[in-house]
Structure formats: structure tokens, C-alpha cells
Amino acid sequence: MNLRRLLLLSQFPFWALLVVAFLFLSSTLNTRVKTTERASQTRAQLAAVAQVMQHVVDLETGLRGYVITGELAFLEPYNAAKVALPRELAVLERDGNAQGLGRIRTLIDRWQAEVAAPELLARQDSAAAAAALVKTGRGKKILDAIRAEVAAYSAGQTQTLQALETSALAQLRQLRLTLYSVGGLALLSSLLATLYSAHKLSGSFGHFTAAARRLTSGESGVHVDPSGPAEIQVLAGAFNHMSGALALAQQQTQAHADTLVARNDWMHRLGEFGDWMQAARSLEEGARILECALPELLPGTRGTLLQHNASRNLLVPLATWGGETGAATPPDGCWALRRGEIVSPGMDRLAPACLGGLGGSYMCVPLFSHGETLGIMRLRPEVEGVEVPESLRALLPGIVRQVSLALAGLRLQDRLLQQSIRDPLTGLFNRRRLEDDLATQTAHATASGQPLSLIALDVDHFKRLNDTFGHDAGDAALVRLSAALRDVAPPGSTPARPGGEEFSLLLPGHDLAAATLLAERLRAEIAGWALTHAGISLGQLTVSLGVAGYAPPLSTPDALVRAADEALYSAKRQGRNRVERAEPLHPESWLALMPG
Structure with a gap:
């Protein structure tokens, strides 16, 4: 029944x-x-x-x-x-x-x-x-x-x-x-019928309950006797099959759990790597972080991360790991960049070696972000002749995506920083950067006693030049003058264009005499130019310069700027095309130059 x-x-x-x-x-x-x-x-x-x-x-x-x-x-x-x-x-x-x-x-x-x-x-x-x-x-x-x-x-x-x-x-x-x-x-009648049915069913399912308790307690290989009504026999067979499948699933679950623990650990390291890259402020800092993180994220490998140079005609090493020595290579010789996908010469059946003459087994992974090619990641097995494990190859896209985003962010950060501190016409530092360096260098000069000087420069009759030859000619003259200022600027100095035809050169480690000589050399060089623009001679270009020295502790950054400007105005009043320096002043004179 x-x-x-x-x-x-x-x-x-x-x-x-x-x-x-x-x-x-x-x-x-x-x-x-x-x-x-x-x-x-x-x-x-x-x-x-x-x-x-x-x-x-x-x-x-x-x-x-x-x-x-x-x-x-x-x-x-x-x-x-x-x-x-x-x-x-x-x-x-x-x-x-x-x-x-x-x-x-x-x-x-x-x-x-x-x-x-x-x-x-x-x-x-x-x-x-x-x-x-x-x-x-x-x-x-x-x-x-x-x-x-x-x-x-x-x-x-x-x-x-x-x-x-x-x-x-x-x-x-x-x-x-x-x-x-x-x-x-x-x-x-319903109660009697329910009691009768429950009695019959509990008798049939009692042995299933006992077997289930044994199974849930952790016992393996539990089986029940397939006797009773037809449905009970079918259920007993299914239970026995489930018991065997459960034992197999427990083994597989344990294996998957071990894999998941390893994957979670790897994801934690990847997240930690992303946090460190977000904290970086430059590509150099990012490269140091990459050299520490990539051996952990890509165990059993060695390699080089290369990025495009400013001209995008060369791939230059940014970071290396695993004892690899990086060398600059032309981007046209990389098959991964050509195809826009991972290429493994020596492992892929049709993949030829890169044109740079690299030997052995290696893998090239292109780095992309927002449609821009950033460079490539070239990695090899730590032991030559051993292939990169398939599990590690599966993790590569996630790592590369994270690295690409981090590098793109750092490159964008560098570009934004340069845009915020550079004058777009001349490429010199702007007023904001000059003021920041003034505050930093005056504080350093006060603490160390090292000399500090400032040159203020202004183009003579620049409005007449603009009115006569046009603003394009004026811009060309400013670009040429900024190049000369950059050439004479010693290492560690700050050549800047605060605005218009005014330029400044902050000289840490230069006293008033050395700064005056440098200003005179710059003036003489500019006075000897024969500028032309669009085939038209612009005539002689001259500049007036004012030089001031920092005299702590009475001086301040604003007082130093005002002293250089006063010397510049004195050069203008005395006929232009000359250098005037602000002579050392008494404390009362410095106080007069200080604001407020």
C-alpha cells in the first residue's frame, strides 16, 4: 500500500x-x-x-x-x-x-x-x-x-x-x-483520523529521524533500511544517495574553504595595496609601493613594470621585483601593446617573441585606463622553465586593473599638480608656487642662517611691444625670456612668473652679491638679443631687475618681496635696462617694509 x-x-x-x-x-x-x-x-x-x-x-x-x-x-x-x-x-x-x-x-x-x-x-x-x-x-x-x-x-x-x-x-x-x-x-473524527495517520507515518519515518540525527552529528556513511510503503522505499534510496553525496560534498567544501581563505587573504593584500597606492603622492612613491606589493600579489614571479615616457616613444622601467633588471624598450616592439591583450611568447602557440630580443619564457600584460595606454607589465616565472600557474594567470586581470587605475590616478595627480603650480604660457612656476617656496625658504634661512635672495624682473616698455607688434609677438618674447631665466637659474632655485611681464627668481644659498651678479648676467644676455617674430624684427628687448637679500629675524617673505620690488622700481626710475639691489637696511627700514 x-x-x-x-x-x-x-x-x-x-x-x-x-x-x-x-x-x-x-x-x-x-x-x-x-x-x-x-x-x-x-x-x-x-x-x-x-x-x-x-x-x-x-x-x-x-x-x-x-x-x-x-x-x-x-x-x-x-x-x-x-x-x-x-x-x-x-x-x-x-x-x-x-x-x-x-x-x-x-x-x-x-x-x-x-x-x-x-x-x-x-x-x-x-x-x-x-x-x-x-x-x-x-x-x-x-x-x-x-x-x-x-x-x-x-x-x-x-x-x-x-x-x-x-x-x-x-x-x-x-x-x-x-x-x-x-x-x-x-x-x-478529524482528530482520530490525524492520530491514526500520524501513528502510521511516525512508525514509517522514525528510522529516518534516527538516521538524520546520526548524519547531523557528523557521522558519515549513514544508511537506512528501504522497507515499508513504496514512497518510503524511494525516500530511503534517496536518503542513502544523499548521505553518500553529502560525504563527498563535505570533502569538496573543505577544499573550497581552503581556497576561499587563500583568496580572501589575497584580496586583503590587494585592497591593502590599493590603499597604499591611494596614499602615494607621486609616481616615484607609487613605484616603491609596487616593488613591495607585486612580489606578494604575484608570488613565484619576477618582472618589470614599464611606462611610456613623456614623448611616448619609449617604455621606461618604473618598478622591478624578484631580482629582475629592467631596461627601456621601444613600444612598437611589444606584441601585447599591438594586440591590446595578454601575450605569452614561448607559452602561446602563435605568439612570437617581442622585437627587443628578450629570451626565455615571459608574459606581457598591457596596462590600460580610461582608453589610455599606460605601459606594460612583463613578468617571468621565478624559476626558468616553470610555467606561471593557471590560478595566478586568472588573478592577473584584477591585479592589472588595480595597478592601472592607481598609475592613472598618480599620473593625473602629477598633471594637476603641475597645472596648479606652473604658468601655462612659459612653463615657469606661478605666483602660488612662488609664495609657497618663499614661506618654506625663509623659514629654512631663519633656522639655518643660510643666505637667501630674490630677483624681481620686469620687461621694459612691454605694453609698447604688445601695441606695436601684437600679443602673439609679446607672448613669444615672454617665452624666450622665461627660457633664459630657466637657463641661468641654479639647481634648487625657483624661477617664476607671478603675472604679466613680471618674473621672479628665488635663490636659496645666494647672498645679495651673488644674486646681483646673476641678475647682471641675465640682463646683459637679454639686452644682446635681436628678437624677430613672423619674420619681423621686434627691436631690442631690455629688462629692469631688482635684487633683495633676506635678513632674519626682522624680515618676512612679504618684506623680502617688497624690498625686491622697491629695487626694481628704482631701476625703472633710473632709466631701465639695469640692475638695482636693495642695500642692507636698518631694522627700522625693514619694519617699514613689513605689512601692517
């Missing part, structure tokens, strides 16, 4: 009881509904009879008012009742006791013919004649008879209604008792 048949047989008595109970309850409910409907009809008839009696009263009242007053307005209730009575009596005769209603209709018709009609005709002749008819008392006798018939009819209908309500109440009690009885029997 299968489980379906067993469950159906256990529920059969419950279903049979439900069918019998449904038939009995349906019959009782139908009787109750019919009784309630009859009671409702009886109530409606009582209300209709009362309405008929009200119309009779309206007939009598309207007639008496007219007879007394002679006013036709008093006949309005009479006329309305006369119209409504036939219709309502017809409805009552259709649904109620036709014999009793017939007597009421006869008496009403008699009252209208023998009382109402004569009194109406008499009142048209005289009030006295109509009053005489009223005094005969005939109308009152007929109305009393109508009231008696209506009362008798209403009493009969009331008795019928009481009997119906008593019957409906008894039927309701019977229905409630039946519901309680059927509900109790249904609950009892």
Missing part, C-alpha cells in the same frame, strides 16, 4: 460525516428561510392593512370637513385616499386572506355609495341638508363595521406572525444544536 491510499482511507469517515451533515443542515436551513420569508410577508400585510385603515380615516375626515365648511380644499385627503384604496386592496387580496379583505372592500364601497355620495350631493344644495344626513348616524355605523373587520383581520395576521416567529426560533435552536453536534463529531 502506498501513502496516498493510506491517507485517503484514514480520512474517509470524516468526509462521509461532512456529506451527511451538509445534507441535514441544508434541509434545516431551507425550512428556516421559508418560515422567515412567511413572517416577513405577514408583517408586510399588517402594515398594509393599517395603511388601508388610515385611508378610510382620511375619507371620513375629508368628507366631514367639506360638509361642515363647504370648502373644496377639505376634499383633498378624501380624493387621495379614494384613488389609493383600490390599488392597495388589490395587493392585499393577492397576497393575504381574500375573504376577510373582501368584507372590508364591500363595507368601504357601501360607505362611499350610501354615505359619501349622498352627503356630497346634499352639501352642494345646502349645509342643512348635508347635516341632516350626517345626523342619521348611518356613516358612523358603517365605519364602525369597517374598523371591526380590520381589527379582526389584523388579529388573525398577528396570531399567524407569532406562530411563524415561534417556529423560526425553534428551527434556529435546532440549527444551532445541529451545528454544534456536527462540529464536535467532525473535530473528533
Whole structure:
């Protein structure tokens, strides 16, 4: 026997009881509904009879008012009742006791013919004649008879209604008792059927529960006896198969867990590498981080990370690891850059060696970010002749993506830094960088006692040059002058263009005399130029220069700038094309130059 048949047989008595109970309850409910409907009809008839009696009263009242007053307005209730009575009596005769209603209709018709009609005709002749008819008392006798018939009819209908309500109440009690009885029997039969089914099923599944407990406690190789109903046998076979598969899955899960731990450790190192690269402020710092991180991220390898130089005609080493020695190579010779994908000469079947003459097994991985080629990562097995593991090759795209993003960020950071501190026309430092270096160098000069000087330079008659030859010629002259300033600037100095035709040269380690000689050399060189632009001679270009020396502790960066500017203005006043220096001043003079 299968489980379906067993469950159906256990529920059969419950279903049979439900069918019998449904038939009995349906019959009782139908009787109750019919009784309630009859009671409702009886109530409606009582209300209709009362309405008929009200119309009779309206007939009598309207007639008496007219007879007394002679006013036709008093006949309005009479006329309305006369119209409504036939219709309502017809409805009552259709649904109620036709014999009793017939007597009421006869008496009403008699009252209208023998009382109402004569009194109406008499009142048209005289009030006295109509009053005489009223005094005969005939109308009152007929109305009393109508009231008696209506009362008798209403009493009969009331008795019928009481009997119906008593019957409906008894039927309701019977229905409630039946519901309680059927509900109790249904609950009892359901409970017995459930207990029987549970007993059968618990006996069949008990050994499965015991086997499951043994399996969940960690025991392996648990099996159950496949006996009992057909479904139990199928379930036992599935359980035994599951037990074997679970043992195999536990072994595989442990292996995957070990792999996941290793992968999580690698991801942690990769995230840590990304954090360090974000903290870097230059490509040089990023290269040092790469040299420390790549041996951990790519264990068992050695290699070089190469990037494009400024002219993009050479790949220059940025970082090396694993004892590899990097060398600059032309980018056109790299197959990975040509194809835009990882290339492994010596391991891939069709991949030729790079044109640079590299030997042995290696792998070239191009570095891209936002559509820009940054360079390549070239790596080799740590031991020559051993291939890079497939698991490590699968990790390469993630590492390369992280490295590419980090390098792109550092390159962008370098470009933004240069744009923020460089003058776009001349390439010299701008006012912002000059002010930062002034603060740094004056603090250093104050602490170390080393000399510090500042040269302020201004092109003579530059507005006339612009007005005569145009702004392009003026820009060309400024570019040529900035190149000369950069050439004479010693290492560690700050050549800058604060704005317009004004230039500055901050000279750490130079005293006032050395700075004056340097300024004179620059002035003489510029005065000897024969500038042309677009084939047109620009005439002689001259500059005026002012030199000032830093004198701590009374001086400040602003005072140093003002002293150099004052010397520059003095050179302008004395005829231009000359160098003037701010002589060492007394403390009171320095204080005069200090702001505030």
C-alpha cells in the first residue's frame, strides 16, 4: 500500500460525516428561510392593512370637513385616499386572506355609495341638508363595521406572525444544536483520523529521524533500511544517495574553504595595496609601493613594470621585483601593446617573441585606463622553465586593473599638480608656487642662517611691444625670456612668473652679491638679443631687475618681496635696462617694509 491510499482511507469517515451533515443542515436551513420569508410577508400585510385603515380615516375626515365648511380644499385627503384604496386592496387580496379583505372592500364601497355620495350631493344644495344626513348616524355605523373587520383581520395576521416567529426560533435552536453536534463529531473524527495517520507515518519515518540525527552529528556513511510503503522505499534510496553525496560534498567544501581563505587573504593584500597606492603622492612613491606589493600579489614571479615616457616613444622601467633588471624598450616592439591583450611568447602557440630580443619564457600584460595606454607589465616565472600557474594567470586581470587605475590616478595627480603650480604660457612656476617656496625658504634661512635672495624682473616698455607688434609677438618674447631665466637659474632655485611681464627668481644659498651678479648676467644676455617674430624684427628687448637679500629675524617673505620690488622700481626710475639691489637696511627700514 502506498501513502496516498493510506491517507485517503484514514480520512474517509470524516468526509462521509461532512456529506451527511451538509445534507441535514441544508434541509434545516431551507425550512428556516421559508418560515422567515412567511413572517416577513405577514408583517408586510399588517402594515398594509393599517395603511388601508388610515385611508378610510382620511375619507371620513375629508368628507366631514367639506360638509361642515363647504370648502373644496377639505376634499383633498378624501380624493387621495379614494384613488389609493383600490390599488392597495388589490395587493392585499393577492397576497393575504381574500375573504376577510373582501368584507372590508364591500363595507368601504357601501360607505362611499350610501354615505359619501349622498352627503356630497346634499352639501352642494345646502349645509342643512348635508347635516341632516350626517345626523342619521348611518356613516358612523358603517365605519364602525369597517374598523371591526380590520381589527379582526389584523388579529388573525398577528396570531399567524407569532406562530411563524415561534417556529423560526425553534428551527434556529435546532440549527444551532445541529451545528454544534456536527462540529464536535467532525473535530473528533478529524482528530482520530490525524492520530491514526500520524501513528502510521511516525512508525514509517522514525528510522529516518534516527538516521538524520546520526548524519547531523557528523557521522558519515549513514544508511537506512528501504522497507515499508513504496514512497518510503524511494525516500530511503534517496536518503542513502544523499548521505553518500553529502560525504563527498563535505570533502569538496573543505577544499573550497581552503581556497576561499587563500583568496580572501589575497584580496586583503590587494585592497591593502590599493590603499597604499591611494596614499602615494607621486609616481616615484607609487613605484616603491609596487616593488613591495607585486612580489606578494604575484608570488613565484619576477618582472618589470614599464611606462611610456613623456614623448611616448619609449617604455621606461618604473618598478622591478624578484631580482629582475629592467631596461627601456621601444613600444612598437611589444606584441601585447599591438594586440591590446595578454601575450605569452614561448607559452602561446602563435605568439612570437617581442622585437627587443628578450629570451626565455615571459608574459606581457598591457596596462590600460580610461582608453589610455599606460605601459606594460612583463613578468617571468621565478624559476626558468616553470610555467606561471593557471590560478595566478586568472588573478592577473584584477591585479592589472588595480595597478592601472592607481598609475592613472598618480599620473593625473602629477598633471594637476603641475597645472596648479606652473604658468601655462612659459612653463615657469606661478605666483602660488612662488609664495609657497618663499614661506618654506625663509623659514629654512631663519633656522639655518643660510643666505637667501630674490630677483624681481620686469620687461621694459612691454605694453609698447604688445601695441606695436601684437600679443602673439609679446607672448613669444615672454617665452624666450622665461627660457633664459630657466637657463641661468641654479639647481634648487625657483624661477617664476607671478603675472604679466613680471618674473621672479628665488635663490636659496645666494647672498645679495651673488644674486646681483646673476641678475647682471641675465640682463646683459637679454639686452644682446635681436628678437624677430613672423619674420619681423621686434627691436631690442631690455629688462629692469631688482635684487633683495633676506635678513632674519626682522624680515618676512612679504618684506623680502617688497624690498625686491622697491629695487626694481628704482631701476625703472633710473632709466631701465639695469640692475638695482636693495642695500642692507636698518631694522627700522625693514619694519617699514613689513605689512601692517
